[in-house]
Amino acid sequence: MNTPDxxxxxxxxxxxxxxxxxxxxxxxKGYHVHEADDGDTACTMVENDIFDLVLMDLRMKRMDGDIAQKKMVRxxxxxxVVIMTAYGSVRSAVEALKSGAENYLTKxxxxxxxxxTVAKTLRQHQLEAENLTLKEQLGQTFDLGNIIGSSSAMRELIETLTLVAPSEATVLIQGESGTGKELVASAIHHNSPRKDRPFIKVNCAALPETLLENELFGHEKGAFTGATGPKKGRFQLADQGTLFLxxxxxxxxxxxAKILRVLQEREFEPVGGTRTIRVDTRIISATNRHLEEEIEADRFREDLYYRLNVVTLTVPPLRDRTSDIPLLAEHFLSHYAAxxxxxxxxxxxxxxxLLMGYAWPGNVRELENVIERSVIMARSERIGPEHFPGTIGDQDRSKTDSSAILASGRSLKAVEKDMILKTLDDMGGNRTxxxxxxxxxxxxxxxxxxxxxxN
Structure with a gap:
C-alpha cells in the first residue's frame, strides 16, 4: 500500500x-485524488486501477453508492470505502456499514x-497490510500465534524471535505485566525443534515455596502426609520439551539454588527422594522486575541470572507501540464477538x-479486558466511547472537546451546531x-x- 501522504x-x-x-x-494534504461522477464508472475504475481508499456519496443519479459499494467489495x-450521506446520519450509514463500508461522513x-477520517482509515489499513506482509515474509517457517503488531518495536522483537526459537538457548523474557510474555514464550517453543514435545508452564508467584518445589520437582511416595504415590514434577513432564517459568x-x-543445579547439571531429586532424575529441558523464564536491582538487593542469585539470560528479550509496553492498538483492538473485537x-x-x-490516547498501565491484557467488556455492553453495530469504562479517559477527552467547541471567536450558531452534533455522536445517534x-x-x-x- 502507498504511504498515507x-x-x-x-x-x-x-x-x-x-x-x-x-x-x-x-x-x-498530499493525496493523489481521482474522480468519478457515478457508481458504475467508479466500479470500472476500481476494477482496472489501484486505489487506497474510496470516498463515495450514498445517493447519486445513476448507480447509488450503496450498490456500488457492494460491487466494490466483490x-x-x-x-x-467511506460513505458520504445527507440522508440520515444513522439509518442510511448503518445500512452501508452492514454491507462492508469502512466508515461514513455526514453532509x-x-x-x-x-x-x-481519511488519515485514520488509511493508517489502519496500512498497519493491517504491514502485519500481513510480515507474516507472509516469515511464511510457514515461523508461527506467530497470537502475537500481533507491526510497530518498529514489535518488528524488532519478532525478528529476534526468528533467530532465537530454533536454538537451544535459555531465554529470559522481560516486560511489564500484561505485555504478552507468555505469548512470546509459546512462540519460541512452537517454532523450535522441540515443538512436538510438551510446553509446560509454571507461575512461580502463584504458589508458596513448599508447593512450588513439589510442582517443579515432584515427590516420592510418603514424602509428606497425603503423598500416597510418586508424582512427576514439571521438569520431568517437560523432558525433551520446554519449561516456562x-x-x-x-x-x-x-x-x-535448585533451579540453578538443574540448569548446570540437568538433574535433580524429587521431594522426599534420593534417586537422581536426569532431564533435557529447555528453560524459558519471564519477569516483570528488573533482575539487576533484585540482585543488588540480595533477592536474586547473580549466578542464576547469568544462566537464565543467555538471550534476553524485552516485550515493549503498549504505550510504546500505540500504532498496534487498532490491530489488537480489532483482533479482540473479532474474538469476543464470535x-x-x-x-x-x-x-x-x-x-x-480514546483507545489510542490512553496510557494502558495494564498493557495488552487491559486492552483485551476493555474490548471484552465493550462486546458485552454494546447494543449497536460499532463500539463507541459509551461502551468503555471511565478509566479510558472519556471524561478528560470530553472536556477537551468541550473546550474546543466553546473556544472564543466562534459564532453562537457554530457553537450550537457543534454541541448538538457532538451530543448526537456521544449518544450513538439516538435522537431521543x-x-x-x-x-x-x-x-x-x-x-x-x-x-x-x-434528515
Whole structure:
C-alpha cells in the first residue's frame, strides 16, 4: 500500500462542485485524488486501477453508492470505502456499514472530520497490510500465534524471535505485566525443534515455596502426609520439551539454588527422594522486575541470572507501540464477538481515538479486558466511547472537546451546531436521548438537524 501522504483516493459524487471541493482539500494534504461522477464508472475504475481508499456519496443519479459499494467489495474486499450521506446520519450509514463500508461522513462535510477520517482509515489499513506482509515474509517457517503488531518495536522483537526459537538457548523474557510474555514464550517453543514435545508452564508467584518445589520437582511416595504415590514434577513432564517459568523473581533463594543445579547439571531429586532424575529441558523464564536491582538487593542469585539470560528479550509496553492498538483492538473485537455470538462492524472513530490516547498501565491484557467488556455492553453495530469504562479517559477527552467547541471567536450558531452534533455522536445517534440531554424537544432537534443537512 502507498504511504498515507501518497495514497490514491477515488472520490465518487455526481455533484461536480462538491467533488471539486473535496479534491482541493485532499490534494492539499498530499493525496493523489481521482474522480468519478457515478457508481458504475467508479466500479470500472476500481476494477482496472489501484486505489487506497474510496470516498463515495450514498445517493447519486445513476448507480447509488450503496450498490456500488457492494460491487466494490466483490472486486476488492480489502479496499476501504467511506460513505458520504445527507440522508440520515444513522439509518442510511448503518445500512452501508452492514454491507462492508469502512466508515461514513455526514453532509455537509466537516473538513476537519474529513481529513481525520481519511488519515485514520488509511493508517489502519496500512498497519493491517504491514502485519500481513510480515507474516507472509516469515511464511510457514515461523508461527506467530497470537502475537500481533507491526510497530518498529514489535518488528524488532519478532525478528529476534526468528533467530532465537530454533536454538537451544535459555531465554529470559522481560516486560511489564500484561505485555504478552507468555505469548512470546509459546512462540519460541512452537517454532523450535522441540515443538512436538510438551510446553509446560509454571507461575512461580502463584504458589508458596513448599508447593512450588513439589510442582517443579515432584515427590516420592510418603514424602509428606497425603503423598500416597510418586508424582512427576514439571521438569520431568517437560523432558525433551520446554519449561516456562513465569515470574521467576518471586522464587525464594532456596528454590533458586535448585533451579540453578538443574540448569548446570540437568538433574535433580524429587521431594522426599534420593534417586537422581536426569532431564533435557529447555528453560524459558519471564519477569516483570528488573533482575539487576533484585540482585543488588540480595533477592536474586547473580549466578542464576547469568544462566537464565543467555538471550534476553524485552516485550515493549503498549504505550510504546500505540500504532498496534487498532490491530489488537480489532483482533479482540473479532474474538469476543464470535465467542458471544455477536456481530460488529468495528469502532466509532472517537472510540478508537480514546483507545489510542490512553496510557494502558495494564498493557495488552487491559486492552483485551476493555474490548471484552465493550462486546458485552454494546447494543449497536460499532463500539463507541459509551461502551468503555471511565478509566479510558472519556471524561478528560470530553472536556477537551468541550473546550474546543466553546473556544472564543466562534459564532453562537457554530457553537450550537457543534454541541448538538457532538451530543448526537456521544449518544450513538439516538435522537431521543440527545434531545433530553440538550433540554430541547425531539421536533426542535429534528429541525436543527435538517438545517445541517441531516434528515
Amino acid at each position: 501518497a495514497a490514491r483516493i477515488l472520490i465518487v459524487d455526481d455533484d461536480a462542485a462538491h467533488r471539486t471541493m473535496l479534491k482541493a482539500v485532499l490534494s492539499d 472486486i476488492n474486499p480489502d479496499l476501504p 455537509p462535510i466537516d473538513i476537519d472530520e474529513l481529513i481525520i 513465569d515470574e521467576i523473581a518471586e522464587m525464594t533463594p532456596a528454590t533458586q 465467542k458471544n455470538r455477536r456481530t460488529f462492524k468495528g469502532f466509532q472513530p472517537r472510540a478508537m481515538d 436521548k440527545t434531545s433530553k440531554i440538550l433540554g430541547i424537544s425531539r421536533r426542535t432537534l429534528q429541525l436543527k438537524l435538517k438545517e445541517y443537512g441531516i
